[in-house]
Amino acid sequence: MSKKPAVAASDTETRATSEHAPDLRLWLRTLACTNLIENHIRSRLRAEFGITLPRFDLMSQLERSPQGLKMGELSKRMMVTGGNVTGITDQLVAEGLVVREDSPKDRRAYIVKLTPEGRRSFRKMAESHETWIVELFAGMDEKQRGQLYDLLAALKRSASKAAGK
Amino acid sequence: MSKKPAVAASDTETRATSEHAPDLRLWLRTLACTNLIENHIRSRLRAEFGITLPRFDLMSQLERSPQGLKMGELSKRMMVTGGNVTGITDQLVAEGLVVREDSPKDRRAYIVKLTPEGRRSFRKMAESHETWIVELFAGMDEKQRGQLYDLLAALKRSASKAAGK
DNA sequence: TTTTGATATTTTAGGCGTCGATATATTAAT
DNA sequence: ATTAATATATCGACGCCTAAAATATCAAAA
Numbered sequence: 001m002s003k004k005p006a007v008a009a010s011d012t013e014t015r016a017t018s019e020h021a022p023d024l025r026l027w028l029r030t031l032a033c034t035n036l037i038e039n040h041i042r043s044r045l046r047a048e049f050g051i052t053l054p055r056f057d058l059m060s061q062l063e064r065s066p067q068g069l070k071m072g073e074l075s076k077r078m079m080v081t082g083g084n085v086t087g088i089t090d091q092l093v094a095e096g097l098v099v100r101e102d103s104p105k106d107r108r109a110y111i112v113k114l115t116p117e118g119r120r121s122f123r124k125m126a127e128s129h130e131t132w133i134v135e136l137f138a139g140m141d142e143k144q145r146g147q148l149y150d151l152l153a154a155l156k157r158s159a160s161k162a163a164g165k
Numbered sequence: 166m167s168k169k170p171a172v173a174a175s176d177t178e179t180r181a182t183s184e185h186a187p188d189l190r191l192w193l194r195t196l197a198c199t200n201l202i203e204n205h206i207r208s209r210l211r212a213e214f215g216i217t218l219p220r221f222d223l224m225s226q227l228e229r230s231p232q233g234l235k236m237g238e239l240s241k242r243m244m245v246t247g248g249n250v251t252g253i254t255d256q257l258v259a260e261g262l263v264v265r266e267d268s269p270k271d272r273r274a275y276i277v278k279l280t281p282e283g284r285r286s287f288r289k290m291a292e293s294h295e296t297w298i299v300e301l302f303a304g305m306d307e308k309q310r311g312q313l314y315d316l317l318a319a320l321k322r323s324a325s326k327a328a329g330k
Numbered sequence: 331t332t333t334t335g336a337t338a339t340t341t342t343a344g345g346c347g348t349c350g351a352t353a354t355a356t357t358a359a360t
Numbered sequence: 361a362t363t364a365a366t367a368t369a370t371c372g373a374c375g376c377c378t379a380a381a382a383t384a385t386c387a388a389a390a
Contacts, residue, residue, distance in 0.1 A: 021295055021298070021299060022310065022314075023295075023298050023299045023301075023302045023310070024295055024298050024299075025314070026302065026310055026313060026314050026317075027202065027298050027301075027302070029314060029317045029318065029321065030195075030198065030199060030202075030317060031199060031203070032244070032321060033195065033317055033320050033321050033324060034195060034196060034199040035244045036244070036321065036324050036325065036328060037192065037195075037324050037328075038196070039244065039328075040324070040327075040328040042348085043348090046348090046349090052348095052375070052376080053376095054375085054376065054377090070338075070339095071338070071339060071340095072337085072338060072339080079197070079200045079201070079204065080376085080377065080378085081377065081378055081379075082338080082339065082340080083339085083340070083341075083342090083377080083378070083379085083380095084376065084377050084378075085339090086339070086340055086341085087375080087376070087377085088375090088376080091375085103338095106337090106338075106385075106386075107338095107384085107385060107386085108337070108338040108339065108383095108384060108385045108386070109337090109338055109339075109385090110338085110339080130186055130188075130189055133186070133188050133189050133192050134186060134188045134189075135327045136192075136323065136324045136327045136328065137188045137191065137192070137320070137323060137324070138323060138327060139319065139320075139322055139323025139324075139326055139327065140316075140319050140320060140323050144316055144319055145187065145188070145191055147312065147316055148191060148313070148316040148317075148320065149187075149190070149191050149194060151305075151309055151312055151313040151316065152191075152194045152195060152198055152313075153194070154304065154305050154309055155198050155302070155304075155305060155313065156194065156197060156198050156201065157304055158301065158302060158303060158304025158305050159198060159201050159202050159205070159301045159302070159304075160201065161304055162205075162300045162301045162303060162304065163201060163202075163204075163205040163301065207378085208378090208379095211378090211379090217345070217346080218346095219345085219346060219347090220345095235368080235369090236368070236369060236370095237367085237368060237369080240369095245346085245347065245348090246347065246348060246349080247368080247369065247370080248347080248348075248349080248350095248369085248370070248371075248372095249346070249347050249348075250369090251369070251370055251371085252345080252346075252347085252370095253345090253346080256345080268368095271355075271356075271367090271368075272354085272355060272356085272368095273354065273355045273356070273367070273368040273369065274355095274367095274368055274369075275368090275369075331390095332389100332390085333388100333389080333390075334387100334388085334389075334390090335386100335387090335388085335389095336385105336386080336387080336388100337384100337385080337386075337387095338383100338384085338385080338386095339382105339383085339384085339385100340381105340382080340383075340384100341380100341381080341382070341383090342379100342380085342381080342382095343378105343379095343380095343381105344377105344378090344379095345376105345377085345378085346375105346376080346377075346378100347374105347375085347376075347377100348373105348374090348375085348376100349372105349373090349374090350371105350372095350373095351370100351371080351372085352369105352370080352371075352372105353368105353369090353370080353371100354367100354368085354369085354370105355366100355367080355368080355369105356365100356366080356367070356368095357364100357365080357366070357367090358363100358364085358365075358366090359362100359363080359364075359365090360361100360362080360363075360364090
């Protein structure tokens with residue numbers, strides 16, 4: 001009996017029908033995929049490790065930057081506002097998974113780093129996380145995944161340009 | 166001078182590097198695209214119409230179902246929890262854009278419908294919304310968009326199956 | 331040096347979103 | 361007809377998230 005979360009499983013995409021522009025349907029399908037996967041990952045992280053997705057994401061950024069990151073860097077990379085990063089960091093600090101160190105170069109700034117426990121904890125979770133992702137994409141063959149990867153690069157360029165970089 | 170929101174513009178994808186599995190990089194790229202587009206749409210809806218994305222989404226569902234939808238239907242289609250729908254609906258009711266009618270068939274349920282004003286208001290916003298989406302995808306050619314559409318269908322199938330329908 | 335403008339972070343207020351619990355109604359089984 | 365199981369929606373607590381304003385520092389120009 002795998003636990004079904006209270007959140008419903010289906011179709012954001014239901015919004016789109018014949019009269020809508022193809023681009024709109026394409027966008028809604030993109031969204032549906034993302035929501036599906038994100039909701040799944042979110043609930044598994046919660047169920048199996050008692051952590052939230054944003055906290056996991058922040059730790060993930062830090063694990064890849066052992067020298068640490070400034071709050072503003074985290075904000076850019078996570079694509080969320082600075083105020084948001086403040087809150088998430090506060091929580092992780094309280095849990096002992098992360099530390100704020102004063103920047104020697106700039107007294108306005110902090111350098112956020114994983115603690116040894118944070119690093120240990122993250123690596124364990126990341127392993128499962130990667131497995132889950134692999135499972136979610138397993139229904140596509142190698143070639144499809146490669147094509148999708150390339151097309152998303154094109155989409156990223158297109159949207160970045162239209163959104164004003 | 167187009168207004169730049171306080172939210173940073175770049176790369177969730179920064180998380181992925183060489184040592185990560187290809188699937189993980191594919192997922193992070195998907196996420197980066199979605200965030201980019203969603204953030205853009207969110208701030209334009211706010212700036213130009215003073216509405217939030219979730220409220221727009223809910224109205225969007227209702228516009229396509231003139232007979233109205235039960236709270237639970239909205240929850241499924243929007244891929245969010247029931248409690249969440251309650252809150253968003255409350256706000257839209259307070260703004261006079263939506264009504265909760267008692268279901269004649271089932272006294273537990275409500276049927277939510279757009280008011281005439283809600284419908285009028287939505288149609289005006291939807292026009293702009295669609296234009297924005299078209300702009301965001303404009304950097305891809307017809308063929309690329311078609312391929313992406315098909316590949317996302319495959320992803321949706323794959324992820325739905327792995328997530329347990 | 332003082333001012334000016336930009337940058338780094340936090341704070342505040344309010345909306346979104348989840349989970350788990352509750353109240354109520356429906357449906358099925360006894 | 362009573363009971364039990366299931367379904368619909370709301371509520372409360374808590375965390376995420378944004379936008380806008382406040383605070384502090386830096387860097388460069390006057």
